[in-house]
Every structure is written in C-alpha cells, then in structure tokens.
Amino acid sequence: MFHSLKALFPKAKCGPQNMAIGMILQDKCDNYGAEFCCNIYFILIKATLKDYAGLDGCGFVLVLEDGEVLEMGDFDEEPDFSFNDGMKVRISYEEMSNMASICMVGPKVNITCMEKIK
Numbered sequence: 001m002f003h004s005l006k007a008l009f010p011k012a013k014c015g016p017q018n019m020a021i022g023m024i025l026q027d028k029c030d031n032y033g034a035e036f037c038c039n040i041y042f043i044l045i046k047a048t049l050k051d052y053a054g055l056d057g058c059g060f061v062l063v064l065e066d067g068e069v070l071e072m073g074d075f076d077e078e079p080d081f082s083f084n085d086g087m088k089v090r091i092s093y094e095e096m097s098n099m100a101s102i103c104m105v106g107p108k109v110n111i112t113c114m115e116k117i118k
Contacts, residue, residue: 044090044113051085057102062091062109069106073099076112088117 046065052058060083062070073096093109101108 044092044115046117047089047091049083049085049087049089051083052103052105055103055105058105059103060085061103061105062089071101071103071106071108072111073108074110075114076110079114079116081116090115090117 047062047070049060050063050069052061058071060072062072064070070093090113091111092113093111096108096110099108
C-alpha cells in the first residue's frame with residue numbers, strides 16, 4: 001500500500017494522504033466537483049499571488065512559502081475570485097513538463113485546485 005503522495009503522484013503537489021483514502025474519496029470527488037476536492041481530498045499548499053506584469057511575458061505568479069515561484073498555466077477549474085497582488089491562497093498543482101514560458105521565473109504548473117485564504 002502507498003502511504004506517500006509522491007509514490008502515487010510523482011509530479012503532483014496534491015492528492016490523497018494515502019491510497020485507501022484516495023480510493024474512497026475518488027468517487028466522491030468525481031461526483032461532487034472541485035470544491036469538495038479542495039476542501040477534503042487535496043493537500044493544499046499556501047502561496048501568495050504576485051503581479052509580475054512588469055516583467056516581459058509575465059502576469060500573476062504564485063510564490064510559495066519557501067520562496068519558490070510558480071508560473072500558472074492551466075486550471076482544472078477557474079477560480080471564482082479575481083486575483084490581487086499579495087493575495088494569500090491555498091493551491092494544489094502538477095508541474096507541466098516540457099512547457100516553455102516567456103516569463104521564465106519558475107516552473108509552469110497546472111493548478112488543480114485554488115482557494116482564497118480569508
């Protein structure tokens with residue numbers, strides 16, 4: 001049995017804590033959608049939205065607590081709020097392999113879940 005996220009999803013920064021929970025919740029996640037997944041199924045990472053529009057080819061990026069910068073590519077579900085510089089969010093993501101970027105400040109990622117921290 002897998003007990004680590006990396007064993008189940010080597011490129012993902014989200015997912016169930018272990019395979020048993022993952023198998024039980026996968027059906028619920030499919031039926032109830034992204035909000036359920038954000039709140040129950042995924043491990044969310046704290047990040048801050050930063051406006052890098054002053055840099056060529058950049059827009060909003062995510063800065064993780066450890067200082068790593070992520071460029072947002074696709075969203076599994078578009079957030080239901082507008083981005084503001086300095087806004088705190090929780091995210092889960094997967095790195096998009098072999099994706100080029102004009103901005104080039106960090107890896108480009110697919111956001112699987114994003115919620116605003118109130």
